[in-house]
Amino acid sequence: xxxxxxxxxxxxxxxxxxxxxxxxxxxxxxxxxxxxxxxxxxxxxxxxxxxxxxxxxxxxxxxxxxxxxxxxxxxxxxxxxxxxxxxxxxxxxxxxxxxxxxxxxxxxxxxxxxxxxxxxxxxxxxxxxxxxxxxxxxxxxxxxxxxxxxxxxxxxxxxxxxxxxxxxxxxxxxxxxxxxxxxxxxxxxxxxxxxxxx
Amino acid sequence: xxxxxxxxxxxxxxxxxxxxxxxxxxxxxxxxxxxxxxxxxxxxxxxxxxxxxxxxxxxxxxxxxxxxxxxxxxxxxxxxxxxxxxxxxxxxxxxxxxxxxxxxxxxxxxxxxxxxxxxxxxxxxxxxxxxxxxxxxxxxxxxxxxxxxxxxxxxxxxxxxxxxxxxxxxxxxxxxxxxxxxxxxxxxxxxxxxxxxx
Numbered sequence: 001x002x003x004x005x006x007x008x009x010x011x012x013x014x015x016x017x018x019x020x021x022x023x024x025x026x027x028x029x030x031x032x033x034x035x036x037x038x039x040x041x042x043x044x045x046x047x048x049x050x051x052x053x054x055x056x057x058x059x060x061x062x063x064x065x066x067x068x069x070x071x072x073x074x075x076x077x078x079x080x081x082x083x084x085x086x087x088x089x090x091x092x093x094x095x096x097x098x099x100x101x102x103x104x105x106x107x108x109x110x111x112x113x114x115x116x117x118x119x120x121x122x123x124x125x126x127x128x129x130x131x132x133x134x135x136x137x138x139x140x141x142x143x144x145x146x147x148x149x150x151x152x153x154x155x156x157x158x159x160x161x162x163x164x165x166x167x168x169x170x171x172x173x174x175x176x177x178x179x180x181x182x183x184x185x186x187x188x189x190x191x192x193x194x195x196x197x198x
Numbered sequence: 199x200x201x202x203x204x205x206x207x208x209x210x211x212x213x214x215x216x217x218x219x220x221x222x223x224x225x226x227x228x229x230x231x232x233x234x235x236x237x238x239x240x241x242x243x244x245x246x247x248x249x250x251x252x253x254x255x256x257x258x259x260x261x262x263x264x265x266x267x268x269x270x271x272x273x274x275x276x277x278x279x280x281x282x283x284x285x286x287x288x289x290x291x292x293x294x295x296x297x298x299x300x301x302x303x304x305x306x307x308x309x310x311x312x313x314x315x316x317x318x319x320x321x322x323x324x325x326x327x328x329x330x331x332x333x334x335x336x337x338x339x340x341x342x343x344x345x346x347x348x349x350x351x352x353x354x355x356x357x358x359x360x361x362x363x364x365x366x367x368x369x370x371x372x373x374x375x376x377x378x379x380x381x382x383x384x385x386x387x388x389x390x391x392x393x394x395x396x
Contacts, residue, residue, distance in 0.1 A: 183379070
């Protein structure tokens with residue numbers, strides 16, 4: 001592991017364990033056997049460290065998923081690939097939780113850059129929903145809301161998942177994917193647009 | 199509005215606008231025309247204020263929804279009632295977002311009390327899923343995961359909802375409820391338990 005990666009790894013572990021606010025840079029330096037001055041050689045501020053960790057996390061864990069999904073020409077496969085891989089990343093550890101939790105701490109230019117990457121996931125689902133609708137393969141519901149539902153159920157995982165029980169991740173991803181597609185593709189009541197509200 | 203309610207209201211507005219960490223008690227006192235000593239008459243610490251605000255929010259906005267849902271004897275109606283009302287509360291303002299975001303700041307005994315109230319929502323959905331399954335009205339998927347999917351898509355709303363566009367809240371709630379029930383109740387592929395993974 002190179003030095004920067006070692007810093008990312010250690011700092012993220014400490015953020016997960018103690019929270020961002022409760023972690024002074026001196027604690028991270030100490031855990032690494034660095035002086036605080038050593039650490040400032042790599043990062044100018046705690047904000048910059050948080051940004052670099054977040055970007056590094058996305059580069060390693062999220063961007064490959066996006067790229068992989070985008071390679072699926074079939075829209076249904078694109079969504080399910082993304083939902084499965086994304087759920088599995090979120091069941092790996094609490095990193096995404098702490099990073100999303102603290103995203104508001106980033107400077108505006110860093111925030112924008114990070115948020116745009118997360119939004120690529122949403123866009124993949126929304127556009128694939130739209131493609132399926134155009135081909136008559138999906139119900140004519142609001143494509144943004146449908147995409148938020150799919151991404152939201154995956155994302156929410158990081159609020160409750162027990163990382164000790166990682167063996168359930170495939171079943172969890174299966175449940176989300178099945179619920180979403182049965183819901184989106186079911187045509188049993190589609191024709192009845194004045195369907196009574198339940 | 200009594201004095202405590204005025205403090206809750208003002209403090210929550212400031213937390214939403216500036217964040218919990220960036221809000222010293224002195225700012226809240228100033229906005230209320232209080233001295234800091236006045237404020238300490240009502241709360242012993244910032245943590246206690248946060249706890250009281252959270253509890254007050256739940257008492258006014260969330261517990262009535264739980265009570266209302268629990269009054270529905272029919273499990274499908276119980277879930278859809280809860281999903282609709284909950285989604286609508288979350289589209290009201292950013293209060294739930296900031297409160298859930300900062301829940302980790304609470305002392306263990308306060309945290310437990312608050313989390314148990316939120317969990318009542320999850321329990322309502324999970325138990326109703328279970329009841330529907332027992333009656334043969336729902337697919338035999340993991341009831342916890344199904345409940346997390348339903349609650350998760352609703353909860354995620356507070357991460358992205360544009361509070362200027364509140365007119366879309368009914369359509370949003372409809373989308374979630376339809377996706378969930380079509381997904382959960384669809385029996386089109388149920389019999390094929392070895393269904394190929396998509």
